Amino acid sequence: MKKPMYVTQPSLAPLKELQPYLEEIWENGVLTNYGPLVQRFETELAKYLDVPHVICVSSGTSALQLSIRALNISGEVITTPFTFIATANIIAWEHCTPIFVDICPDTWNIDAEKIEASITPQTSAIIAVHVFSSPCDTERITEIAEKHKLHLIFDAAHAIAVNQDGASVLKHGDISTLSFHATKMLNTAEGGACITNDEQLANNLRRLRYFGFNEKKEVVDVGINAKMSEISAAIGLVNLKHLDTIRSKRRAAFEHYRNILSNTPFIQFQNYKADEYNYSYIPVLLESKIHLDRVMSTLEKHSIFASRYFYPALHTLDNFKQNCSLPIAESVAEHILCLPLHDEITENEIQNICYLIENS
Numbered sequence: 143m144k145k146p147m148y149v150t151q152p153s154l155a156p157l158k159e160l161q162p163y164l165e166e167i168w169e170n171g172v173l174t175n176y177g178p179l180v181q182r183f184e185t186e187l188a189k190y191l192d193v194p195h196v197i198c199v200s201s202g203t204s205a206l207q208l209s210i211r212a213l214n215i216s217g218e219v220i221t222t223p224f225t226f227i228a229t230a231n232i233i234a235w236e237h238c239t240p241i242f243v244d245i246c247p248d249t250w251n252i253d254a255e256k257i258e259a260s261i262t263p264q265t266s267a268i269i270a271v272h273v274f275s276s277p278c279d280t281e282r283i284t285e286i287a288e289k290h291k292l293h294l295i296f297d298a299a300h301a302i303a304v305n306q307d308g309a310s311v312l313k314h315g316d317i318s319t320l321s322f323h324a325t326k327m328l329n330t331a332e333g334g335a336c337i338t339n340d341e342q343l344a345n346n347l348r349r350l351r352y353f354g355f356n357e358k359k360e361v362v363d364v365g366i367n368a369k370m371s372e373i374s375a376a377i378g379l380v381n382l383k384h385l386d387t388i389r390s391k392r393r394a395a396f397e398h399y400r401n402i403l404s405n406t407p408f409i410q411f412q413n414y415k416a417d418e419y420n421y422s423y424i425p426v427l428l429e430s431k432i433h434l435d436r437v438m439s440t441l442e443k444h445s446i447f448a449s450r451y452f453y454p455a456l457h458t459l460d461n462f463k464q465n466c467s468l469p470i471a472e473s474v475a476e477h478i479l480c481l482p483l484h485d486e487i488t489e490n491e492i493q494n495i496c497y498l499i500e501n502s
């Protein structure tokens with residue numbers, strides 16, 4: 143039987159490049175507790191991303207959790223219904239209420255112009271997501287957050303190595319969060335990071351991830367264990383060296399798909415700017431649910447597994463049901479499909495997938 147092809151596969155640097163880092167860990171006998179490799183990873187990431195403070199943590203979810211805690215967010219949090227479940231779950235986990243606002247029909251990001259209508263006296267924050275790495279309208283959202291004195295977090299789980307107007311998109315908001323999960327373009331197996339321009343906030347986040355300890359190892363806060371391990375940092379350090387190459391490879395694969403599918407009448411692409419996108423996903427909208435079902439089942443017959451990221455729209459889930467109608471998010475979630483995309487995918491494989499899509 144043919145080897146199955148999934149929506150993605152981890153980007154991994156050559157194993158021999160990891161070996162010296164593992165030897166260093168074995169030599170030092172330091173596996174965790176903000177060890178030398180996590181410190182080096184943070185420094186190299188800050189340089190690569192051109193941002194002042196990077197706080198590495200155990201996952202993208204814990205990066206969001208610590209951000210909510212560090213900013214003292216409570217009450218209602220405005221967010222998007224078109225995102226991975228982690229964004230809304232962590233808001234609820236922190237005893238806040240996610241308030242969902244509809245998305246733009248072309249970028250699939252939260253519609254900034256609809257945010258103000260959902261602000262109430264209970265609102266304390268906005269958590270916007272750069273969906274599939276395409277930046278939100280950061281300028282307008284920042285203006286609204288400042289006007290209403292709301293905290294602002296950008297869930298940038300997908301948006302490593304993305305610039306907006308020539309600067310890292312991670313510079314926006316009080317905090318931006320990254321995920322280094324195995325499926326992300328830069329992975330540490332599991333991991334994540336908080337990015338902030340504010341030194342005091344950075345120190346607060348560092349304490350919160352480490353049981354509330356300060357630099358003198360005194361407990362000064364109610365913290366948690368959200369530390370990144372040295373093994374994860376080692377994987378991150380070697381993978382970081384290949385990130386630009388990986389991005390170029392994925393861009394070439396994305397553009398190959400796009401060239402073939404651009405005239406397929408039942409397929410629409412996300413609206414993105416070529417230089418403000420990292421090409422880590424290839425999401426497409428199918429014209430109807432019938433097209434979506436046909437495409438998925440044709441691909442599955444050939445052991446090719448596309449994914450319905452992100453379905454369903456989160457406001458329709460029982461946990462969050464809010465009696466609101468958000469027609470654009472519902473429609474996009476109903477018709478979205480992420481096609482297989484990873485560093486090793488070949489032009490032939492892409493041509494075959496496109497042929498199956500067009501003939502399904």
Ligand SMILES: Cc1ncc(COP(=O)(O)O)c(C=O)c1O
Pocket residue numbers: 201202203204225226228229271297299300321322323333334
């Ligand atoms: C938009 C978004 N936010 C948050 C997360 C959570 O990241 P992690 O899996 O590293 O906890 C993900 C993970 O895929 C995500 O896609």
